[in-house]
Amino acid sequence: MWLVRFRHAGTRINRSTGTRDRAEAQRRAAKIVERVVSNRLEPVSLAALSKIDTIRFCSEWLAAMESEKRPATLATWELYVVTHFEPFFRDASDLASPQRLAAYVSKRLQSVKGSTVGKECSALQSLLNWAARPDIGYLDKAPTVPRPAPKSGKSALEKVRVDLTPGQVEAIIEALPETIRAKSKGDPRRPCRAFFRVLWETGLRAGSLWRLEAPGDYHRGASELVIRDEADKAAFGRTLPLTVAARQALDAVCPERGSIFGEPMNFRARLRTAALAARIPEHLAGHVSPHDFRHARTTALLDGGASLTGVAYLLGHKQITTTNRYVHAGLDAAREALSGHISGHTAEDGGLEPEGRNDETPEISGASEDGSSRTRTWSQWIKSPLLYQLS
Numbered sequence: 001m002w003l004v005r006f007r008h009a010g011t012r013i014n015r016s017t018g019t020r021d022r023a024e025a026q027r028r029a030a031k032i033v034e035r036v037v038s039n040r041l042e043p044v045s046l047a048a049l050s051k052i053d054t055i056r057f058c059s060e061w062l063a064a065m066e067s068e069k070r071p072a073t074l075a076t077w078e079l080y081v082v083t084h085f086e087p088f089f090r091d092a093s094d095l096a097s098p099q100r101l102a103a104y105v106s107k108r109l110q111s112v113k114g115s116t117v118g119k120e121c122s123a124l125q126s127l128l129n130w131a132a133r134p135d136i137g138y139l140d141k142a143p144t145v146p147r148p149a150p151k152s153g154k155s156a157l158e159k160v161r162v163d164l165t166p167g168q169v170e171a172i173i174e175a176l177p178e179t180i181r182a183k184s185k186g187d188p189r190r191p192c193r194a195f196f197r198v199l200w201e202t203g204l205r206a207g208s209l210w211r212l213e214a215p216g217d218y219h220r221g222a223s224e225l226v227i228r229d230e231a232d233k234a235a236f237g238r239t240l241p242l243t244v245a246a247r248q249a250l251d252a253v254c255p256e257r258g259s260i261f262g263e264p265m266n267f268r269a270r271l272r273t274a275a276l277a278a279r280i281p282e283h284l285a286g287h288v289s290p291h292d293f294r295h296a297r298t299t300a301l302l303d304g305g306a307s308l309t310g311v312a313y314l315l316g317h318k319q320i321t322t323t324n325r326y327v328h329a330g331l332d333a334a335r336e337a338l339s340g341h342i343s344g345h346t347a348e349d350g351g352l353e354p355e356g357r358n359d360e361t362p363e364i365s366g367a368s369e370d371g372s373s374r375t376r377t378w379s380q381w382i383k384s385p386l387l388y389q390l391s
Contacts (some may be wrong), residue, residue: 001016001018001019001020001056001059001060002016002017002019002020002021002022002029003015003016003017003018003060003063004016004017004025004028004029004032004033004309005035006033008033008037009275011134011135012135013032013036013061013134013135014063014136015032015136016050016056016059016060017029017032022282025031031385034071034126035082036135047093049091049092049093049096049138050091050092050093050177051091051092052091053090053091053092053131054081054085054089054091054092054094054095055081055086056089056126057091057092057095057127058085058086061126061127061130061131062074062077062078062081064130064136065077065130067369070230070235071163071230072207072211072233074281075125076119076123076172077123077271078121079255079374080120080343084108084120084325085124088104088107089104090099092138095124095127095128096128096138096139096143097133098143098144101124101143101145101146102146104124105117105121105145105146108120108153109152109153109154110153110154111153111154112153112154112155113150113151113153113154113155114148114149114150114151114152114153115150115151115153116153117153118147118148118150118299121145121146121147121148124145125142125144125145128142128143128145128194129142132142132303159287160284160287161287161292161295162280162284162287162288162289162292163292163295163296163299164280164288164292164293164295164296165296166188166296166298166300168221168278168280169200169293169296169297170278171198171279172256172271172274172275172278172280172288173193173196173197173200173274173277174193174278175273175274175275175277175278176192176193176270177192177193177270177273178191178192178193178194178266179191179192180192180265182262189251189297190261190262190265191252191261192267192270193249194249194250194252194253195209195267196262196267196290196293197245197246197249198246198249198261199290199293199294200293200296201223201242201243201245201246201297202240202242202246202297202314203293203294203297203298203311203315204227204240204294204300204315204316205232205233205291205294205316206235206264206290207264208227208231208232208233208316209260209261210229210259210261210262210263210264211228211231212225212231212259212260212261213258213259213260214254214255214256214258214259214260215256215257216228217260218254218260219254220250220251220253220254221247222242222247222248223241223242224239224240224241224242225239225240225242225246225250226239226240227240227316232316233315233316234316234318236316236317236318238313238316240314259368263372266288268286268289270388271288271289271290272285272288275288275371294315294326298311298315298326299326299327300325301314302327308320308323308324311323340365342383348383
């Protein structure tokens with residue numbers, strides 16, 4: 001569909017000519033320019049909107065948003081249009097109907113969470129706001145898209161957090177195949193193990209890895225990786241140092257030019273198989289996701305003494321408070337924190353009790369002033385800690 005774009009009175013105008021014929025589009029474009037310049041652009045009637053199909057209406061909107069939104073956002077909105085909007089809304093008048101918008105939200109909440117529907121509603125609101133702009137003129141006023149509560153709706157797949165140790169991550173990576181079959185028959189096989197090796201070594205989001213390009217972001221033999229603004233979820237462009245393992249994995253799959261890892265793919269089945277091979281419990285193996293690698297890397301780096309600000313930079317967090325949410329404390333961290341403070345042990349005599357002890361009421365042992373031994377349980381100490389300290 002041919003579009004006409006121009007500026008008038010400092011405003012950028014984007015309008016569809018409504019035709020695929022170039023000569024006809026030029027004639028219609030001239031009339032559109034004339035109406036805008038003479039300030040005769042009137043809102044389109046509902047009857048006229050009903051003749052504009054959803055795909056055409058949304059295509060104009062996405063084209064107009066190219067100068068205002070990041071490519072990643074536009075790609076997500078395009079996915080919404082093709083997957084959700086077009087099958088539900090018959091035409092542009094349907095999209096502008098408050099009743100149909102409410103019905104859309106209700107239907108989507110039957111299969112996904114409210115937080116997911118809220119993102120789709122945000123895209124719909126942007127579409128309607130664009131349609132009501134004076135320079136567009138499709139709507140006199142944009143209807144308000146109802147927003148569901150984030151915790152409402154139904155989860156299509158319940159997310160179970162899987163806290164992976166560095167050893168478990170290494171075992172999963174080694175169990176993954178080097179390459180996997182591509183989506184289309186005849187396409188070259190795609191790297192798999194190298195993808196997760198780089199994911200683990202860098203702590204990056206999977207989406208950032210999918211957007212890596214050679215040679216601009218990385219070339220064979222380089223010691224650093226460039227993350228462009230458009231390749232990062234938070235538009236945080238930066239240069240990252242690479243470990244030896246990350247460089248070796250990238251060198252093994254990096255082409256001379258083009259996408260390093262290709263189009264996004266679903267690794268869920270491969271991850272489950274690899275997680276089972278790495279002896280991850282069966283009830284957790286199916287929930288292992290690429291994002292769990294990012295959380296595990298964050299925890300491992302901070303447990304190893306890395307600075308919070310340095311880790312936040314690696315992960316692409318502009319606020320270190322975001323990084324805090326990625327740290328998953330576990331049993332080992334609890335033991336380390338309490339080392340020398342339980343069961344009467346000190347740092348000099350070995351710290352904790354032998355591995356494997358799991359008393360329901362751990363004892364606190366010591367000696368009284370008269371030399372006789374005394375034993376108390378945690379429950380007794382909690383009830384009267386001051387009395388215990390003074391006894």
